Amino acid sequence: MRLESSEDVRINAAAGVAGVALPARTPSGLKRLTQEQIVLITTLVLAGIFAVLVPGFATVQNILTLLNSIAVLGILSLGAAIVIIGRGLDISQVASLAIGAAMAAVVMQAGGSIPWAICCGFAVSLAIGLVNGLVIAFIEVPPLFATLATNLLMFGLAQIFIVGSTLLVYVPKSAASFLALGRNVAGVPIPVLIFLGLALIVHLFLSRTRIGRFIYAHGDNPEAARLSGIPTRPLTVLEYSLCAVIGYLAGLVLMATLSSIDTQIVMGTEIFNVILVAVLGGVSLVGGRGSVLSVIAGGLLIGVMLNGMTLLNLGNDTQNIFRGLVLLAAIVGDNLLHPRDEETARHGD
Amino acid sequence: MMKHLLGGVMAVVAGAALACLSAGTAAAQGNTAQQLQEQWNKDVVGKSVVYIPVAYSVPLTRIWGERMQMIADRLGIKFQVRDPNFDTQREEQLLEAEIGQHPDVLIVHNPNVQVLAPALQRAENAGIYVIQINMASRYKSDAFIGVQPNELGVEMADAVVKACDAPGSSHKIALMDGEVTSAYSLGIMEGATSVFKQHADIQIVSNQAANWDSKTAHDKAATVLQAHPDLCGYMGWWSGQDSGIAQAVKQAGLSGKVKIFTTDGGEPPACQYLKEGLFYEDFIYPAVLQADQMMSTAVTLLQSHTKPGTMHLAIFSPVNPTTAENVTPTSCTELSQK
Numbered sequence: 001m002r003l004e005s006s007e008d009v010r011i012n013a014a015a016g017v018a019g020v021a022l023p024a025r026t027p028s029g030l031k032r033l034t035q036e037q038i039v040l041i042t043t044l045v046l047a048g049i050f051a052v053l054v055p056g057f058a059t060v061q062n063i064l065t066l067l068n069s070i071a072v073l074g075i076l077s078l079g080a081a082i083v084i085i086g087r088g089l090d091i092s093q094v095a096s097l098a099i100g101a102a103m104a105a106v107v108m109q110a111g112g113s114i115p116w117a118i119c120c121g122f123a124v125s126l127a128i129g130l131v132n133g134l135v136i137a138f139i140e141v142p143p144l145f146a147t148l149a150t151n152l153l154m155f156g157l158a159q160i161f162i163v164g165s166t167l168l169v170y171v172p173k174s175a176a177s178f179l180a181l182g183r184n185v186a187g188v189p190i191p192v193l194i195f196l197g198l199a200l201i202v203h204l205f206l207s208r209t210r211i212g213r214f215i216y217a218h219g220d221n222p223e224a225a226r227l228s229g230i231p232t233r234p235l236t237v238l239e240y241s242l243c244a245v246i247g248y249l250a251g252l253v254l255m256a257t258l259s260s261i262d263t264q265i266v267m268g269t270e271i272f273n274v275i276l277v278a279v280l281g282g283v284s285l286v287g288g289r290g291s292v293l294s295v296i297a298g299g300l301l302i303g304v305m306l307n308g309m310t311l312l313n314l315g316n317d318t319q320n321i322f323r324g325l326v327l328l329a330a331i332v333g334d335n336l337l338h339p340r341d342e343e344t345a346r347h348g349d
Numbered sequence: 350m351m352k353h354l355l356g357g358v359m360a361v362v363a364g365a366a367l368a369c370l371s372a373g374t375a376a377a378q379g380n381t382a383q384q385l386q387e388q389w390n391k392d393v394v395g396k397s398v399v400y401i402p403v404a405y406s407v408p409l410t411r412i413w414g415e416r417m418q419m420i421a422d423r424l425g426i427k428f429q430v431r432d433p434n435f436d437t438q439r440e441e442q443l444l445e446a447e448i449g450q451h452p453d454v455l456i457v458h459n460p461n462v463q464v465l466a467p468a469l470q471r472a473e474n475a476g477i478y479v480i481q482i483n484m485a486s487r488y489k490s491d492a493f494i495g496v497q498p499n500e501l502g503v504e505m506a507d508a509v510v511k512a513c514d515a516p517g518s519s520h521k522i523a524l525m526d527g528e529v530t531s532a533y534s535l536g537i538m539e540g541a542t543s544v545f546k547q548h549a550d551i552q553i554v555s556n557q558a559a560n561w562d563s564k565t566a567h568d569k570a571a572t573v574l575q576a577h578p579d580l581c582g583y584m585g586w587w588s589g590q591d592s593g594i595a596q597a598v599k600q601a602g603l604s605g606k607v608k609i610f611t612t613d614g615g616e617p618p619a620c621q622y623l624k625e626g627l628f629y630e631d632f633i634y635p636a637v638l639q640a641d642q643m644m645s646t647a648v649t650l651l652q653s654h655t656k657p658g659t660m661h662l663a664i665f666s667p668v669n670p671t672t673a674e675n676v677t678p679t680s681c682t683e684l685s686q687k
Binding site for chain 2: 061066068184254258268307315316
């Protein structure tokens, strides 16, 4: 078992839960670096290269635009990280985003007040999270299958009962104060402020509260967590509900930015970007590893690449090659520095 | 006397002949209408038409689908929609499955020039008429109905040049491609490039692709506007995607300064954006007319009795450049909310 500074929480939680002293070996040199640190360094190097190569990259305004472009993805990844740290996976998070937001838009179109519309959307997204959590915790369906199924189910139900078959819902002009969510405050885009605020809250929740630590313990070794008295089933329901509700928040931000919500994204590949951002930064799919910093690091790397390459006006194919290479480099680097640990690498052990 | 008799006989004969002639014509007319009805009943009624758009949730493909459904119901044609929902592989599977089901006509909307081409050829070899719509593949099937992308590209680029080549303008423009490998994108790009080449003072500061996604278009446009706040024009080729550019322009406080040129099949949100000044000019092609042409072509092919794959019809759609000044309630088509 490795012992790394950022993983103290995990180790402590696991050790506390298991009630055993863990053998510790302190790595030296490069191996001290955690994955999020490696990704942050990669991001900084890349940003440095862009700052030299691309005029207009290293300006405050451009950095804010960059942050704005990853705000929605970042918010989603914060929710996904909670579930993944608890050794789960939520494929249906984009459904919580789109269907909840669409519900809110439909209520606004029908003349409902903005707070009421937001509450209606919240209820829909929370319901998705609760269904996921209950099916996974109590019926013990593997999360991948459970959330894939709810994703399809909710999309179909939404098509029939909420959005109609056009799938695209516009925010009415009467809801101008809602659309202000997509604007700036003192030059800073509100989506960026929401992302940073939520990152702080999730960070404090995961690292400073008992339930947060339980989530690490749950992901690190579910059986040990259960045996030591952690109510893992209700905890699972909580994890998926938080993920869905955070997804809904991302949906509101996205809808305010674009003045519309296209529920088509439920069937798209956005969820892979979300998981990629979390996993890239070090939220391991085996559970119990990673933090909010991982999400920020992963999001920044994606944002810097997107922004720099757009400014460089690279073609789509070239962009894909670079994106693939950088992601591969980050993953290979992590594998070299942190070889797989048989003790924790297997899912469901 | 004889003269009168002769005259009378001739009159009778002539009258009889006339009567016989008119009766014969009536009989022939009756026969023609009857024959046509029989031919119609045999060749058209009860035949099946399957429509496979790239996705059935976007306004354009729904306008087509709903209109064709209505016509098919009236004519007694079995009409079905298969929805791959933007999944190219799924679209190919659906097409293969349909070849097995052997409908009489397939109406196919290609995601790009390559992927469905072999299957379309197989469909025709299997005896199914194939009509391709708006986005053609590299395989030339029985019919193509849609915009002539190359000419649309020329027309749009001409408008961009007209707006941004004026003295006092920055002459800077940006392009937002859709799916770069679709025949539609390739054609528009080729047409537009041919125009921009002739105007050396027009500077293309960005040429990016957003894969028809409004969020991607929004983020890329926000970045480009950051670097070039003096941009004159932004040209994209689908209003659903380009609404993201419009929001980015609005959020950058550049509404009215950056002119957005887009195109679509008369989809309702686009007209709203034109009225609000978020789009500068929308090159609208009439989706309802296209749907009528699709069904007419299907009916024509069914009655032609030609072997599928032998005819290569083309019907190119007219384009109406529409601005806030000339947008009317009929410029865009309302959709049913079913």
